[in-house]
Amino acid sequence: MLLLLSVNKHKCLSFLTLLDLYLPLSTNHRSSLVNGTRGPDTVTFFIIEGLAGLGKEKMVLFVILLLGYMIILGGNSMIIFVALTDSKLNSPMYFFLYNLSFVDIIYTTITIPSMLSGLLVGMKTISVPGCFLQMFVFIQLAVTGRAILTVMAYDRYVAICNPLRYASIMTMPARVLLVAGAWSFGTLCTLPATSIAFRQFYCGPNVVKHGWCDPSSVRRLVCGDVTVDNIISLSFAMVALLTTGVFILTSYILIGVSILRMGVVQRLKAFGTCAAHLTVVSISYSSASCVYISYRVRIIVSVMYAALTPFLNPMIYSLKNKEAAAPLRRKEPVEVVWASGEDAPWAPP
Structure with missing residues (x-):
């Protein structure tokens, strides 16, 4: 009888072992099984679920994303090409603008092509190092883009509030230093949280x-306590948003005070100078705020957030801007602005 019980127990254990070996990686059970092997190893790849739950709407979304991505690449590449090749577009505004366009191109290239392939073939896989590299570059470019928008707000402030000193303040070394500071700020706000997340244990x-x-989606897969991760990630996100937001708001408050002292014509010209930047800033920060409203709608809002601002930047800044559109139409010469205080369209008579 004891021998029979021992045999049956051995068969049951063998059956459970075989069953355990074939448990899928996507199960909610946090096991130590990875890639069909048994052991304490962490996962070696992630499955990007994306918008796999969509049905017939997949192809509609695929076409929309593809067209949007082509416009983003074409429009922002046009800004960079025109700003670098036309000597008349040598003002600081266009220097910062083509740097912003460069950020937008890489920013969207990090995510949209992957989503497009995911819509065609279903779920995508990505290695763990590749996942965190994508995470770092995406967040770093998002913060860098806002930092460049902050630099552009400072450029508006100097141009309107100190037109006579504009050329002496916004020299080429100063422009390069401001852009380098924007990239450094993006790295500083991104590296700590990404490094901590990379060192966490992911067992499935x-x-x-x-x-x-x-x-936040990857953090849900951590096998352990993520309290420190959440605090650090939220802290640096708040630093990135509040620091840039406060600087932009301060710049425009000072600009508003300066505009109140101008005549009606100068006010209109000054407002026209700031309108494009204000539009982009409003879209960027309102979209970023919506991302944190609900996790359930996070994917759709994040896709819109990742593509909307880079999509609208060429239209807002260039296609509606006579200085940038003139070289493309080749009908009229480009007016050089901000070369001196007298050339500034908002300078008092």
Whole structure:
């Protein structure tokens, strides 16, 4: 009888072992099984679920994203080409603008092509180092883009409030230093949280319920306490948003005070100078705020956020701007602005 019980017990254990070996990685059970092997190893890849739940709407979204991505690449590349090749577009505004366009091109290239392939073939896989590299570059470029918008707000402030000193303040070394500071600020706000997330233990499941390696989505897969991760990530996100937001708001408050002292014509010209930048800033910060409203709508809002501002930048800044559009139409010469205080369209008579 004891021998029979021992045999039956051995068979049951063998059956459970075989069953355990074939448990899928996407299960909610946090096991130590990875890639069909048994052991203490962490996961070696993540599955990007993306918008796999969509049905017939997949192809509609694919076409919309593809067209949007082509416009983003074409429009921002046009800004860079025109600003670098036309000697008349040598003002600081266009220097910062083509740097922003460069950020937008890489920013969207990090995510949209991956989403497009995911819509065609279903779920995508990405290695763990590749996932965190994508996470770092995406967040770093998002923060850098806002920092460049902050630099552009400072440029508006100097141009309107100190037109006579504009050329002496916004020299080429100063422009390069401001852009380098924007990139450094983006790295500083991104590296700590990404480094801590990379060093966490991921034992399964390995399905990222997002269109790319979004930090909060990947953090849900950590096998352990993520309290420190959440605090650090939220702290640096608040620093990035509040620091740039406060600087932009301060710049425009000072600009508003200066505009009140001008005549009606100068006010209109000054407002026209700031309108494009204000539009882009409003879209960027309102979209960023919506991302944190609900996790359920996070993917759709994040896709819109990742593509909307880079999509609208060429239209807002260039296609509606006579200085940038003139070289493309080749009908009229480009007016050089801000070369001196007298050339500034908002300078008092």
